[in-house]
Amino acid sequence: MESRTEFNLDNKIQQWKSNLNKKNNLTKSNIIELESHLFDLIDDLGSKGLNEEESFIIAQKRIGKIDDICLEFDKVNTNFSNINKSIPYLKGALIYIAFIALSKLFLLTTLALSQKLSINNITFNTISIILLVFISISFLSTLFFNLNRRKPFLSKLCNINVLVPLIIISSLITFRLSAEIILPGIDASELGNFGFSFSNFAIMETNFAYYKILCGFILLTTSLIFFWRNKKHNKIKQTK
Amino acid sequence: MEKLSKELIGASSTPIILSILTKNESYGYEIIQNIKEITGGKIEFGEGTLYPVLHKLEKKGLIQSSWKVAESGRKRKYYKISNEGKKELKIEKENWNTINQIISKIWKVEPNLI
Structure with a gap:
């Protein structure tokens, strides 16, 4: 039987959040909002019968690549982003x-x-x-x-x-x-x-x-x- | 069924979001689901697209936001339309109706253009 490490949703979400935190163009409020969105997606997928791991992977994919999200947020967070860069x-x-x-x-x-x-x-x-x-x-x-x-x-x-x-x-x-x-x-x-x-x-x-x-x-x-x-x-x- | 172009979705995002928020206050995920449902999947907002648009509308004073605790116990940001937003929506409706009328008229007069 295939052996694999146990999936920990909280750890995975923390990891995803820490990747968002590293970016200059996302405010704390943006990150909490995106995290809440990720949770909503996971809950929704879970209610359709998917397990935590599958739900997380699909939800993460649906939200999109962090760099792409940042590019979009950069358009509205210009001041914040410039301050962070300086x-x-x-x-x-x-x-x-x-x-x-x-x-x-x-x-x-x-x-x-x-x-x-x-x-x-x-x-x-x-x-x-x-x-x-x-x-x-x-x-x-x-x-x-x-x-x-x-x-x-x-x-x-x-x-x-x-x-x-x-x-x-x-x-x-x-x-x-x-x-x-x-x-x-x-x-x-x-x-x-x-x-x-x-x-x-x-x-x-x-x-x-x-x-x-x-x-x-x-x-x-x-x-x-x-x-x-x-x-x-x-x-x-x-x-x- | 073909999806609408990015440019058209971008141009119509303000009236669509403002119209949805006229009914009730709502949060990002619910707004995306509503749009998908109302448009029969023809318009699907990506998360990376919706939130910057919401924040832009908030900066313009067309919508207001507030943090609330959801049933799950998690923090959630809710958006509601402002009085300024209602005025803007009225203007948007007029503009889109005008565009609709113009295009319909052109195609009625010149059906070979379709």
Whole structure:
């Protein structure tokens, strides 16, 4: 006898819905409406004697291909669709701003600590590099760990609801810290330890400059790879 | 029996949907079934076609929608015709009657055109 896995209607509908959710041109309301329609079709087919699996397959076919539905909905959801298409760019800009804000916060926190602990230039240089490497490795490890466990860590982190408060909070702390730390060019006549502060600031900025160049290079390379992979994927789709 | 062309169905979608909603408020699936039944299967709206048309009519203010809970316990979006929609339907009826009269007259005067 033929062995087969048991058909689960709820799972199949969830799968179908998640495919709709991936599209830019369908609102949540559209998806609920289409889901309700799918259920009506399944109920109707079921009342005619078809089992759940047969009903689902036919109902899904009757509703049509998701891409075709989206094309039609795109005509009425133009504004929504355009906003959705621009969100990735907005997120990209916000991630960049968050990176800069966190960099400044890190720079000032390290400087504040170095001043309080009176660390000399050479030690400070080593510490700043170790800290940068440590933070990068910690971030990448957390990312890798979450990806392995299939947790949406990166997408949660890149969420606008997370990025905006992160930028605001880190900017406020940076602003507060910058008022306390003695920086070059500020009240130079009153600075007893100007030389020390300036050296640390310069060391930190130089290290950061290298770090930013490295991060920028990695981001650009990754973006290029993603862009070409996406282009290749689209080409395969067109030839089908 | 041949089905009507897409263009003709598209052009007649507004008066057909508005006419159906004049009787009662209804939801997508029921509207499709009604159209199929009334037209004897000559006009069949696809799901991908009907909902965008409904949303377009709603944006124009010709119909109104509201979410209700169906007997099955599921959410369902119901549509009903608005006062603006009733006025539009009246205009549509006049327009389609005029077109009908014009075409009938042409074919009566020039039967060889058929």
